[in-house]
Amino acid sequence: MNEFGTPHEVWALAADGETVLLRPPGPEDRDGVLAMHHTMSPESLYLRFFGASQTSVRETADRVTTPDRAGCGALIALTHDGGEVVGVVEYNGDPDSGEAELALAVADAWHGRGIGTLLIEHVVTMARADKVHTLVADTLPWNRPMLRVLEDMGLPVRNRLVAGVMNCVIPLDGDIPSTERYLTALARREALADVASLVPLFAPRSVAVAGAGRRADSVGRALLRNLKAAHFTGTLAVLHPTATEVDGVPAFPTPDLLPEVPDLVVVAVPADRVPDLVEDCGRAGVRALVVITSGATPEQAARVHDSVRRHGMRMVGPNCLGIAQTDPATALNATFGWVVPAAGSAGVAVQSGGVGIALTEQLNRLGIGVSTFASLGDKYDVSGNDMLQWWQADTRTTMAILHLESFGNPRKFSRIARAVGRTKPVLTVDAGRSAAGRRAAGSHTAAAVTPTVARGALFRQAGVTAVQTLGDLVAVAALLHSQPLPDGASVAVIGNAGGAGVLAADACVDAGLAVPRFGPDVEAELGALLPAGAACANPVDTTATVDGETLRRCVDRVLAAGHVDAVVLALAPTALGDPLGDILEGPAVRARPVLVIAPERAAAVDLLPAVGGTVPVYGDARTAAVALAHAYERAMWSTRPRGTVPALNDVDRGAARSLAAEFLLREPDGGWLPPRECARMLGTYGIRVSPWRQAFDAEEAVAMARELAPSGVDGVVVLKAYGPHIVHKSDVGGVRLRLVGDDAVRAAFTDLAHRIGALMESVVVQPMAAPGVELIAGVTQDEVLGPLVVFGLGGVTTDVLADHGTRLTPLTDLDAHSLLADSRGAPLLYGHRGAPATDTAGVEDILHRLSRLADDVPQLVEADLNPLVARPDGVTVVDARIRLAPRHGRDPYLRRLR
Structure with a gap:
């Protein structure tokens, strides 16, 4: 295992969605490596070895299967059952020079399926961990496939023609795995492969149900009924040990006896039968599974996971409600819930089946409906990240809704959610906000990063709309589905009862929105529209005598003035009638959002039809204001630049890692670095202590x-x-x-x-130290989310003031700036009441250096710079603490399956 925690065996997806196994080769793989080369055409061998010499083939097989060669490394790709070598990549060099030669070969039958790219991605991480600074690949100029692989990697390749050979130089001394170009290219390849692998799940041509027995009230029979009722467009069958048909559907005893191999098998048999059934499905060639069954033992779970990987299947569950795809071309409802997902535009993924039923019911009621539904359960395989990839490619999905209790790879989740969120809102409930897991935190920084704070950092950076309750989630979904995003936070409140308007205005302010005065011109025009006694400032009280047509004219006049970004109508029925009906006769969508509060309505939110669309109507002011505030936050995130991770060319990653290794050799259980070593480690990243x-x-x-x-x-x-x-x-x-x-x-x-x-x-x-603004800057390693940078007001009052902002590493320039600008101490930093501004650029620079240090040295589990004193003429690190622990990092962006 290298410093990034890359395991000896990694399951990953080829470009066509096929599962392959990547691992370092050993002596036992020599025959397999030879066999792969022997199947290659003479042309392929010539391109690889500049000739067709079998001696070169044997030398390669001997070299790559010899373990523990200093400055060298190799990976092989095998078919998912491990039976056939389909690709080999190696690097060979002098460990002292830091340069190594890169070579790649892929079996002819696997050309064009992304195997070479996948191998190089993983070997780049291996080589960097092996202190290789430069990879060099020599290839013939007409070897376009190899040149294309290198060009498409997203790496900074330099090509030059030397003596008829194309010399391709790939520098690795920069921060290659976190450069945006490389990660974007990697993410694009992963998304294509992921979506291809999920087609048998969400667009199957044939489905079999295992566990649909003779009892009509069983889960398996409920699954079968729902599949039939949805009018699944493909072939439907049942797996049953003795029956020849169940509920009119043909039944067969084992998967291999089915007339055709099903794309998808839905499993609802007892837990002790699941491992054998999954293995039988894999042997028969089944591509996807939904395992409803719960209660597996650890041994049973391990067997299921092993079978899924060895046979290259994708799996949802176990312990789940099932999946649904409402596209009429598929019409799949493989759930056992009583609520049938209505065709619509919201992609829904949950872990809890009960939450899934509640969300589906509400989305059906509102008319939003569901595009794809997945109850992920225990997430042995398919995760929220996979669902986001699917929805990004699915044109029917316009909104992604997640209710996840855990994140298998939050770094990747952040990147995927950010990419999806640029075109489709991503909504979630921030579940599991308990701070109990942090009660024993040992330092100021760790104590500041509760699960709530850490998850908040993840959602904020990823642009995910995270709400507190399912009710708020539905309320926000209704607004985003029906109305445009507001351009700003200014709201006009118009009501026909003074008290309702006041409550609505207060709720908006409480939610972080503004309710500004309109100005004399707008107030005069409203006064001309409304009867005597109306209040024409903001909020507007039209009085109870105003009809719906006049209310609509007030809305249009306020929006036309351009002073506000949204209108909230607080309406109550009066003796003269219910103005809501008149409002709904007008246009549903204007250039800016319009929403209604009608307290007499029983539902928390409704989408009521109007001209050209629907209008969201809320039962209380708080819910409406929260929904509008989240819409504003999404609008601001959508228009915000993505930011860049600054290059830091004066850091010494090798020296910092050596310091960590030396300390942990002396203190195997880890601990706080002594002052001298602490200062030295910070110094390797350009952070100078007083x-x-x-x-x-x-x-x-x-x-x-x-x-x-x-x-x-x-x-x-x-x-x-x-x-x-x-x-x-x-x-x-x-x-x-x-x-x-x-x-x-x-x-x-x-x-x-x-x-x-x-x-x-x-x-x-x-x-x-000279006086200044005392700050805290630090790092903590969250076991789920990875390194987080913490910033806020410091000194001895840091815990009392609790002014701590957090961001996931790596920090972009915008992340670092927002940590300062969003803190309570921002006025002190940027100049308050005539005081000069502090060196904020210097503070941001230190944050970037801490971020990079935390990413490069995974053994750094806590760091505190407290106080960090900021003055107009510079920044001084007065006190610093670093704690190390024996742990391996993990490159979070490498393509790998669970």
């Missing part, structure tokens, strides 16, 4: 203070207690400030030693 010295007794502290005092403010120094088990120095009274002269330093050391005792190993002596 001058300091470490002293182990009082006289040494005095000597160090004399040396450092001239660089402090007025010759003042600071003493800080250090010990490997002291996390928060303020908790043990471990800081002495504003010390002047030998006696003060000596007395401070003696007092610290007496108060703290054996916990104190030494003191750190520093010059007193």
Whole structure:
């Protein structure tokens, strides 16, 4: 396993959706490598070896199957059953030079299926972990397939013709795996492969149900009834050990005896029968499974997963409600729920079947309907990421709705959701917001990153609309489905009852929206439209005597003025009638969103028909305001530039990793870096700590203070207690400030030693920093989400103020800027009441360096720069802590199946 945690065996998808196995070859693979080359045509062998020599073939087979060659590495691709080698990639070089030669061969029958690209993606990660700085591939100029593979990788390839040979140079000394061009190209290839692999699931030509027994009330029979009732367009069959037909559908005892191999088998047999059935399906050539059954033991789960991978199947579940595809060309309802998904435009993926039923019912009621539905259950294989890829390619889906309790690969989720969100809103409920898992956090930074904060960072960066309840999710979906996005946060509230308008205005403000005054011109025109006694400022009280036609004219006049970005109508029936009916006779959609609050309605939200579309009508002001606020947030995210990850050319990744390795060799269980090593590690990434010295007794502290005092403010120094088990120095009274002269330093050391005792190993002596804005910047490794950068107001009050923003790494320039701009301390940083602005560019630079350090050194599990003092003339890191732990990172963007 390399530093990115790439396992010895990786299952991945070829371009056509076929599952292949990637792994380093061993001596036992020599015959397989030879066999692959022997099937290659003379032309293919010539392009690979510049000749057709069998000696070269044997030398290659011997070389790639020899393990543990320094500066060298190899991967082979095998068919999903592991029986046939279909591709070989290797790099060979001198470990001291950092340069290696890249070579690739793919079996002729597998040309054009993306095997070479897949192998190179993985070998690039291997080579970088092996300290290879440059890959060089020599190929013949007319070997267009190889040149095309390299060109399409997204890597910075430099080609030059030397003595009739094309020399292709691929530099790896930059941050290749996180460059946008490379990741975009990788994501495009993965999306194509993923969608191809899911076609047997969501567009099957034939389906078999296993578990539809003779009992009419069984889950299997419910599945069969729903499949029949939906009028599935393909062939339908039942797997049953003895019956010849079930409910009029032909039945067969085993998958291999079916008249045709089904694309999809829906499994609802008891848990102890599932592993054997899945294996039988794989042997028969089934391409996809939906496993409804729950209650599998770990051993049964392992067998199921192994069969799915070895036979190249895709699987939804187990422990799920099923899937549905409402496209009339398929008409698949492989669920056992009582709610039938109506054809529509919302893609829905949930883990909980109950949530899936509730969402489907609400989407049906609103007329939004469902395009594709998947209850993912325990997610052995197909995940939310897969569903997002499917919906991105599906023209029927205009909105993606997720209710997930976990994220298998949140980094990839973030990139996929961001890509989907550019054209289709992605909505979710932020479920599982408990902070219990962080109660024992050891540092300020870790304590700040609760699951709620971490997930919020993920959703915010990915542009996902995350709400608190299912009700809010439905409310937002209704608004996004029926109305345009607002251009801003300004709202006009128009009501026919003063109290309702006031409540609506308050709800809008509480949701972060603005309710501004219109100005004299608009107010005068509204006054001319409305009866005496009407209030024409914002909110507008039209009085109860106004009819729907006048209300519509008020809406149009307010929107025409251009002062607001949305209109909220707060309507109540009066003795003169219900104006809502008149409103619905007008246009449903204008240039800006219009929504209605009608408290007398029983439903939390309805979509009512109007001219040219529908109008969202909410039963309470809070729900309407929350929906509009989320629509505004989506509008702002959609127009925001994507940002770029800045290049940092002065970092020394190798030195930082070596420091981590040396410490963990000495401390296998990990721990806090001593001050000297902490400063060295930060220094490898260009983060300089304020001058300091470490002293182990009082006289040494005095000597160090004399040396450092001239660089402090007025010759003042600071003493800080250090010990490997002291996390928060303020908790043990471990800081002495504003010390002047030998006696003060000596007395401070003696007092610290007496108060703290054996916990104190030494003191750190520093010059007193110039005053400024005290900040905290740090990193924590979330076990699910990976590294997160934390920023906020710092110093001893950091936990009290709780001003902490978080972003996932790698930080873009916009991420770093928003951490500062969105913090409570932003006015202090950018200049407050005439005070000069601090060096915000310097603060952002430190955040970028922390982000890169966390990505490059996965053993760094916590880092605190607290306080970080920002002034107009620069930024000073006053105190720093780094904790390391033995752990492997994982390249989150490599293509791999679960």
